[in-house]
Amino acid sequence: MLKIENLKASVEGQEILRGLSLEVKAGEVHAIMGPNGSGKSTLAQVLAGREDYEIDAGSVTYDGEDLLELAPEERAQKGVFLAFQYPVEIPGVSNTYFLKAALNSIRKARGEQELDAMEFLKLVREKVKVVDLDESLMKRPVNDGFSGGEKKRNEIFHMAVLEPRLAILDETDSGLDIDALKTVAAGVNSLRTDGRAFLVITHYQRLLEYIVPDVVHVMVDGRIVQSGGKELALELESKGYGWLESKAGAA
Amino acid sequence: MSVPVDTQISDSPALGPLLEEMQTLGEQGSTGPLLSLRQHAGEAFRRLGFPTTRLEEWRFTDVSRVANTRFLPDPRPPELAAERLAPFLYAGCRNVVLLNGRVVSELSDLDISDAPGLTVRSLAEALEEPAVAERIGSLLPPDQHPFVALNTALFRDGVYLEVEAGARLEEPLHLVFLGETPDGQATVSYPRNLFVLGERSECTVIETYASLDDGESLTCPVTEVLAGASSVCKHFKVQKESLAANHLASFQVRLDRATNFSSHAITHGGALVRNDVGALLDGEGAVCTLNGLYVVAGEQQVDNHMRVEHKKPHTYSHELFKGILDGNAKTVFNGRIYVHREAQKTDAKQSNRNLLLSDQAIAHSNPQLEIFADDVRCTHGSTTGHLEEEAVFYLRSRGIDEAAATSLLTYAFASEFVDLVEVEALRRDLQNFLFSRLTGGDIVRQAV
Ligand SMILES: Nc1ncnc2c1ncn2[C@@H]1O[C@H](COP(=O)(O)OP(=O)(O)O)[C@@H](O)[C@H]1O
Numbered sequence: 095m096l097k098i099e100n101l102k103a104s105v106e107g108q109e110i111l112r113g114l115s116l117e118v119k120a121g122e123v124h125a126i127m128g129p130n131g132s133g134k135s136t137l138a139q140v141l142a143g144r145e146d147y148e149i150d151a152g153s154v155t156y157d158g159e160d161l162l163e164l165a166p167e168e169r170a171q172k173g174v175f176l177a178f179q180y181p182v183e184i185p186g187v188s189n190t191y192f193l194k195a196a197l198n199s200i201r202k203a204r205g206e207q208e209l210d211a212m213e214f215l216k217l218v219r220e221k222v223k224v225v226d227l228d229e230s231l232m233k234r235p236v237n238d239g240f241s242g243g244e245k246k247r248n249e250i251f252h253m254a255v256l257e258p259r260l261a262i263l264d265e266t267d268s269g270l271d272i273d274a275l276k277t278v279a280a281g282v283n284s285l286r287t288d289g290r291a292f293l294v295i296t297h298y299q300r301l302l303e304y305i306v307p308d309v310v311h312v313m314v315d316g317r318i319v320q321s322g323g324k325e326l327a328l329e330l331e332s333k334g335y336g337w338l339e340s341k342a343g344a345a
Numbered sequence: 346m347s348v349p350v351d352t353q354i355s356d357s358p359a360l361g362p363l364l365e366e367m368q369t370l371g372e373q374g375s376t377g378p379l380l381s382l383r384q385h386a387g388e389a390f391r392r393l394g395f396p397t398t399r400l401e402e403w404r405f406t407d408v409s410r411v412a413n414t415r416f417l418p419d420p421r422p423p424e425l426a427a428e429r430l431a432p433f434l435y436a437g438c439r440n441v442v443l444l445n446g447r448v449v450s451e452l453s454d455l456d457i458s459d460a461p462g463l464t465v466r467s468l469a470e471a472l473e474e475p476a477v478a479e480r481i482g483s484l485l486p487p488d489q490h491p492f493v494a495l496n497t498a499l500f501r502d503g504v505y506l507e508v509e510a511g512a513r514l515e516e517p518l519h520l521v522f523l524g525e526t527p528d529g530q531a532t533v534s535y536p537r538n539l540f541v542l543g544e545r546s547e548c549t550v551i552e553t554y555a556s557l558d559d560g561e562s563l564t565c566p567v568t569e570v571l572a573g574a575s576s577v578c579k580h581f582k583v584q585k586e587s588l589a590a591n592h593l594a595s596f597q598v599r600l601d602r603a604t605n606f607s608s609h610a611i612t613h614g615g616a617l618v619r620n621d622v623g624a625l626l627d628g629e630g631a632v633c634t635l636n637g638l639y640v641v642a643g644e645q646q647v648d649n650h651m652r653v654e655h656k657k658p659h660t661y662s663h664e665l666f667k668g669i670l671d672g673n674a675k676t677v678f679n680g681r682i683y684v685h686r687e688a689q690k691t692d693a694k695q696s697n698r699n700l701l702l703s704d705q706a707i708a709h710s711n712p713q714l715e716i717f718a719d720d721v722r723c724t725h726g727s728t729t730g731h732l733e734e735e736a737v738f739y740l741r742s743r744g745i746d747e748a749a750a751t752s753l754l755t756y757a758f759a760s761e762f763v764d765l766v767e768v769e770a771l772r773r774d775l776q777n778f779l780f781s782r783l784t785g786g787d788i789v790r791q792a793v
């Protein structure tokens with residue numbers, strides 16, 4: 095479904111992704127772990143279409159199509175979703191209405207019937223339970239005055255409504271207490287299907303106890319330096335990133 | 346206040362018709378104290394002249410285009426077909442309709458015997474009563490501001506509103522000032538309004554300024570509001586004249602003890618618009634809110650010059666002005682707050698925020714605080730900038746295209762003001778304007 099080859103990206107002349115390769119098949123969950131500043135969020139934002147980053151080399155193919163050629167909204171319309179590490183507050187735009195506008199522009203782009211207010215409300219009622227989101231947050235402006243945990247849950251809620259094919263979760267677990275973490279994980283697990291893939295970026299192994307990955311990658315300094323099964327996450331937890339960082343240096 | 350003499354009047358093409366008009370009005374219309382006020386105003390204007398950008402108060406407002414145009418008053422009697430008025434009306438209001446500054450009686454709800462304690466009249470008629478005539482110019486003397494002088498010398502009509510002590514005006518009073526340029530002649534009007542609000546009275550007044558065609562025009566209105574103790578007045582002004590209109594308006598309110606006055610000014614029409622707005626907080630516990638939204642593009646210029654004067658202790662003022670600028674538009678927000686020595690415990694807040702949608706648009710923002718009391722709280726803030734790229738990206742990453750994302754965020758910027766517009770029909774009209782102005786307006790309409 096997603097194939098990244100030798101991707102190099104920079105911002106303001108500073109190289110951040112330095113030849114990254116990765117392949118994710120439909121139905122799989124891949125975890126990306128790595129120290130702060132290794133370029134995890136940059137990868138996530140580049141995949142979602144952030145224009146701040148210069149693509150210097152490499153390719154990204156999504157369902158056989160050149161993903162890098164598409165505008166951010168086109169990627170979303172084709173099923174790419176990014177749960178932001180730092181969800182943006184948008185005062186003045188109601189969470190419900192924003193999500194309805196988003197869902198309907200995606201449906202419209204796909205040639206599907208747009209949902210009317212009643213149908214949308216029904217969908218929201220259903221999905222809001224999945225992430226245990228306080229319904230009052232639906233009426234408030236997007237992320238405005240939400241707590242850290244509420245923002246993360248709201249991202250998962252958006253994901254549940256938009257039903258992407260490729261979901262990228264950028265440290266959705268950071269700053270969550272264990273109950274919130276379980277809820278987020280349950281939200282993700284409920285969406286796991288054969289046709290859907292997840293790229294779960296995390297700093298800690300903890301989340302992976304609840305969202306069990308098929309593959310774990312370790313990212314250091316803009317590259318994947320090691321890939322393995324879920325036991326790699328445990329190994330990292332006990333040994334730290336040090337041994338892989340030296341490996342990256344040697345490469 | 347002394348005004349430096351800096352005149353360009355002698356060679357102004359606008360002058361000839363003005364002087365003639367003063368002459369005519371002097372001969373036929375006014376008598377008694379009003380006549381001398383008008384003469385005084387005429388002299389003041391001759392002395393002051395059209396302001397130039399060399400004057401500090403007019404540094405950013407270049408009125409030379411106005412001074413160089415030969416504007417004439419509309420010679421026709423004020424008549425208008427009802428269907429031409431219809432698009433400007435709001436449901437649930439009492440209306441007074443003016444064409445080029447004169448009341449169109451047939452279209453105005455002047456017979457309001459069903460509303461006790463309320464008087465709504467053509468100002469020209471009301472002036473026959475000395476008590477009314479005496480109050481003209483009581484807040485805005487004719488010798489300090491060139492366009493107040495011009496209005497005072499030349500106004501023909503306007504609206505007189507009186508709400509007796511304890512009376513309440515149920516429906517909003519909608520004053521519809523329509524401009525028309527007969528045979529394409531550049532046309533000037535000087536509407537003059539006086540609101541006398543008794544103690545504990547309540548009213549809502551909307552002033553709409555709009556054009557019936559897109560000929561060149563100058564509207565030069567003056568509104569004075571005497572708000573009695575504990576009265577509550579909600580004032581709205583909508584400026585949606587054509588892009589060939591010039592609008593130079595002066596407004597002054599005097600608040601008495603515990604008066605609660607609020608004003609919301611919406612400006613999106615006009616080539617050159619300037620609002621000089623003054624509030625005198627002249628009684629303890631007076632509360633004054635002055636909010637505004639301007640939405641401009643192309644070559645438009647909109648200036649808001651605010652002057653809030655705290656004269657008594659425990660007075661409160663709050664100003665929120667938001668601007669959305671596109672194209673080569675230019676705006677000025679000048680916010681003066683003057684706190685007298687006696688006005689302890691003053692609480693004054695002022696905020697001006699501008700959103701730039703183009704790189705060419707310019708928003709000037711000048712807070713000016715003059716504080717002579719020591720125990721006061723005055724805060725002011727001003728920001729001017731583009732939309733946050735990160736927010737646009739967030740929306741786009743959820744499937745909303747760039748134009749719609751930009752429009753949504755622009756609407757969101759305005760919504761803080763929009764939500765404050767209590768009169769529902771007016772709020773909807775403003776929303777519809779914003780939707781029509783924003784690309785991808787349908788998405789925005791859905792999303793808010
Ligand atoms: N927009 C940007 N402008 C400047 N530097 C950036 C930008 N985005 C990321 N960086 C830099 O790139 C490096 C990787 O950042 P990031 O991708 O956020 O790492 P991670 O998510 O792994 O912590 C950091 O050194 C960071 O400062």
Ligand SMILES: [Mg+2]
Nearest residue numbers: 134135179265
């Ligand atoms: Mg990160």
